[in-house]
Amino acid sequence: MRGGRSPWRDWPLIGWFGAAVVVALAHRWIDDSSWLLLHLVLLGAITHSILVWSTHFTSTLLRLPAPPRQGVRLGLLTAGSACVLVGVPTTWWPLTLAGGLLVAAAVGWHAVVLVRMLRTALPARFRISVRYYVAAAACLAVGVGLGITLAWGWDDTWHGRLLVAHALTNVLGWIGLTLTGTLLTLWPTMLRTRMDASAELWTRRALPVLLAGIGVAAGGALVGLPWLAASGLAVYLGGLGVWGRGLWLPLRTKPPTEFAPASVAASLLWLVAGLGWAGWVLVSAGDWEAIREQFIWPAAALGAGFAVQLLTGALSYLLPSVLGGGPAVVRAGQRWFNAGAGFRLVAINGGLLLWFAPTPSWVKVTGSLLALGGAVAFLPLMVGGVRASVAARRAVAAGQELPEAPARPPVFSAGQLIAGLTALVTATVVGVGLDPQAAGAVPASQAGTVAATGHTVTVAVEIRGMRYHPGSVTVAAGDRLVVTLTNTDTNTHDLVIGSAHTPRLGPGASVELDAGVISASTQGYCSVIGHRQMGMVFDVVVAGSVPSATPTSTPTDHDMGGMDHGTSPSADPTAPAVIDPVLPPLEAARVHKVTLVAQETTLEVAPGVWQRRWTFGGRAPGPTLHGRIGDIFEVTLVNSATIGHSIDFHAGALAPDRPMRTIQPGETLVYRFTATRAGIWMYHCSTMPMSTHIAAGMFGAVVIEPDGLAPVDRSYVLVQSETYLQTAAADPSAATEVNADAVNAEQPSYVAFNGVANGYDTAPLTAKVGERVRFWVLDAGPNRASSFHIVGAQFDTVYSEGGYLLRRGRDAFGSRGGGSQALGLQPAQGGFVETVFVEAGRYPLVSHAMVDAERGAHGFVVVTR
Secondary structure, three states, X not given: OOOOXXXXXXXXXXHHHHHHHHHHHOHHHOOOHHHHHHHHHHHHHHXXXXXXXXXXXXXXXXXXXXOOOHHHHHHHHHHHHHHHHXXXXXXXXXXXXXXXXXXXXXXXXXXXXXXHHHHHOOOOOXXXXXXXXXXXXXHHHHHHHHHHHHHOOOOHHHHHHHHHHHXXXXXXXXXXXXXXXXXXXXXXXXXXXXXXXXXXXXXXXXXXXXXXXXXXXXXXXXXXXXXXXXXXXXXXXXHHHHHHHHHHHHHHHOOOOOHHHHHHHHHHHHHHHHHHHHHHHHHHOOOHHHHHHHOHHHHHHHHHHHHHHXXXXXXXXXXXXXXXXXXXXXXXXXXXXXXXXXXXXXXXXXXXXXXXXOOOHHHHHHHHHHHHHHHHOHHHHHHHHHHHHHHHHHHHHOOOOOOOOOOOOOOOOHHHHHHHHHHHHHHHHHHHHHOOOOOOOOOOOOOOOOOOOOOEEEEEEEEOOOOEEOOEEEEOOOOEEEEEEEEOOOOOEOOEXXXXXXXXXXXXXXXXXXXXXXXXXXEEEOOOOOOOOOOOEEEEEEOOOOOOOOOOOOOOOXXXXXXXXXXXXXXXXXOOOOOOOXXXXXXXXXXXXXXXXXXXXXXXXXXXXXXXXEEEOOEOOOOOEEEEXXXXXXXXXXXXXXXOEOOEEOOOOOXXXXXXXXXXXXXXXXXXXEOOOOEEEEEEOOOOOHHHHHHOOOEEEEEEEOXXXXXXXXXXXXXXXXXXXXXXXXXXXXXXXXXXHHHHHOOOOEEEEOOEOXXXXXXXEEEEOOOEEEEEEEEEEOOOOEEEEEOOOOEOEEEEOOEEEEEOOEEOOOOOOOOEOOEEEOOOOEEEEEEEOOOOEEEEEEEOOHHHHHHOOEEEEEEEO
């Protein structure tokens, strides 16, 4: 940079690092903290440093002066990065677009400058490094375009595909190619040894392999082929192997003795591990939604382990060297950068291993804090090193003689290693001490007075979607129970059976729990606050006895993966079949002839939980009938069940004596009524005890449209009801009928929309941005009221029990601008609401009686563009 050093060279780097530290410390209180922290490091600090130092290396290798207007390019980059880092978390897409274009403009300009320097320079060795920089800039331009597109808002599948393509293009291309091009010359220089004579050849040969790997990996993601994207990663790793041949001889000749090369070497190990991890996620996750959720872990490994250590290592060598002033001045600065080098390396890498390993949650916290402290120590050391170099340079210029530098201590001295390992042990002990129960420090004993049989029952249990799979195990009295528990959920969980307790398991972790000798049926559970109440229970059943139950908690396990109001659970191949919520089309005929068969059917009432249901037509709720005012409905009820049943249509007004009478098995009746008033009306079995017959599944909806009902883009029907279980049957053959005592006690096992608790979590409703969507809602009860709400949406039309409360923003008095947040319904009441979704995303729909939402009255509307 002409005219002295530009402030844009150093201050943005310090700012990005400082902001990353703040976010890391306050991440629990910051939305999207993981994304923000990753991009403060990669888009902020790393990209800024690449622009600075690739320009410096190009000038040095080509023997050309520094190009003009570098400060302007850095200013554009800083402004663009700031816009992106604000625009994405606030979902302000125009700001994200503007920021992305500024970043692309700065890096594109940078690439043009490098190409011009290549064309004007005399032939020189290592021009291949500059070609790497140009290719890296092209990759970032593509990655920026993918990032801008990703921020627009997509469904889970396309979001996952774009996310992987964006991440791989930027990490493998922009950062990876810059790294490989630079270390050709920087690696032996940092080691203070000679370069391998063949290093430039291997670097040339590696470039097309690396570019092919990037193209295949990103292309495979975009076309939706995870195995192809993983193959691209394998090709890229092969290219790194080719390039790495030129690094081996200097490393073997002189292993690292300073912080800079040791930190860079550690970063390369994390690069290989992170890419391998990413490949495993791609081939094992199963679908793009799961890939999107799991990809954060290899991304974190690449960001924290690879990128941060690469940057701090490279700068630890470059800053004192570029400041110059002679060997004595350089050594004065490097003493600061090497301070506590061995301790910092052990703390950073050991702390990261504690974070990524399946350790208890508090050990993860203490480990990550240790790693953060080791990394953050670079900032004051950098300031001290730069100041020491400047002071030494001034002293030399004034003719002063610098004191002789002490011998450079080796990085991995015994004292530094012991200090680092002590810090790791201390972090682990403190983490366990903060939550000793989570570390499994509880003796396992279930033995009672029963004699041990000597037989061991071993069962593999998987945690998925806030529940255990399977949800129960049967043993003989006196058997020993061993549970192999694997957490494939996105949250931390554990399992308590009696006095046996697993440690807290992070995502992907496994552990074996010895529950001891089982003497009586019991119920295991997750001890994380609130998880047991949300259904995370595991029944241990002694053969011939009844499973234990906890009245204050939901007696079965069910999926509440969406209750964070932001993410939906991964698609589950074992997800239950749900009723199509789309309102059936209105037929031209004005007389509707319908046959409803009363029958007993085993249905899945929650994921993995079955009940013997009493139904109309083999489903609960029964079929939705749809008509207009004045339409005639002729319903034939056929009783194919084993007990008497009846039917009551609220949509018709007539004496109940004959049409609503109970008919015995094998009998039929014809129920004929005229729809004289609009609304969504309940029908149900009215045989006593009516509460039990309704709770068993004998209910449904009749939609009679009001005159002049405006057309909408989509219409859905949601019937809220309750389920009362005797036992949580994981096998349809073990299903039992409704629990009448629980009905009378008003203690539902589940509350559901259209009969399946959380059914629309895994089979969400859909809509597009700008579409008007109508939701017809009926509360079938028999006992619980409903408060229908869609998180993130507002209703401008509300129709309840035959009349409009709001109609396209106008209230009953004609005033404009009104809105509604919920449709409140008592049992047997109904209505509809309308909304227009203004942004793409996943909108949870719930009963805002939140205990019922947590019992299963929950689903999603996935809105795309």
